[in-house]
Amino acid sequence: MKPARRQRLILIILMVAGITSAVGFALKSFNDNLMYFFSTSDVVAGKAPKDSLFRLGGMVVKGSVERPDKDIKVRFKLTDYSQEVTVEYSGILPDLFREGQGIVANGKLDGRGVFVAEEVLAKHDENYMPPEVKASLKGPKQN
């Protein structure tokens, strides 16, 4: 390779490496701001904001969904498999909302430590399979 070309190639490699490390450091320092939602453990540990809106994500605990006043208001527990947080929501739930499903709720904590949601989004998982396969999976292995 001719020296001029080699020099240009090295220059390009250095440029890309420099930008990558710069962006890498920037992303690392903004790491918390890039999180789309807080986990339930964060909320229990008091890391979530107290008086402002934030998003809370987790799995809906099986058997925890109830409608206390027999109307549109629904109450359920969210978990990240270590801590649980109770969520209340009045409104229409997305189609994919069900027990054992991941969701992201936007809202704030009230005085009782209950998360009052203004919006609930369903977070679907990366698994795709026909219903029959899902049914046969359910038998031996509960998850």
Place this chain on the structure above:
Amino acid sequence: MFLIPDSIGRWFHRMASPPHFYALTEQLLPWLTALFWLFLLPGLYGGLVLAPPDYQQGDSYRIIYIHVPSAWMSLFVYVLMAVSGAIGLVWRIKLAEIVCISSAPVGASFTFIALVTGSLWGKPMWGTWWVWDARLTSELILLFLYLGVIGLYSAIDDKRAAAKAVAILALVGVVNIPIIHYSVEWWNTLHQGPTVTKLDKPSIHISMLVPLLLMAAAFKLYYLIALLQRARLELLQRERNAQWVKTLLKDN
């Protein structure tokens, strides 16, 4: 020798001769088009008819057969654009510059399709058209990078200087590619994790995976066809004063 073996270098230089490229691609294009249909039609039929509905999302998951291949292509085309831009910068090969700039509109279209189909999919499944999570935002930045490349190229009149500027912009944006791919692993996002592009076994049933891979192959071929057509046009424009173009025009 430094980094690149001699034989590959020679092959590049031969491929990079404009008349050779123009003649070769003319012969190649019908075959590529035939191959494209050969993958697209079974892919569409398999995805829309043969594949079973999903256990959670029913039939609406079928948008995956457009969304996922376009999202893959949006990343693939960008990497190819940046690499050919770098080759153009280092070796000053005119054809590499042309491949770089001809990739941009195709990549931008794939990115746009990925964003739109994702939005259409998000509304019924997540309950929202758009959220500012890391995956969606970084993919939107990718669209702006493509648009920046296209805009920069057309803003500079001297096309050799424009190609250099564009290559540098493309190389700067390369850092976004791993961010898009790993965004769903590094941060909490509403978008779910990868289904196919991971070291683990794909978490999609084989009957749904096969049409997806067929569609991915079809999209790759489509890109190749669109790229070659754009590149041929760009080449003719840039070489309009060259002898081989004059002879070509006289012969037709």
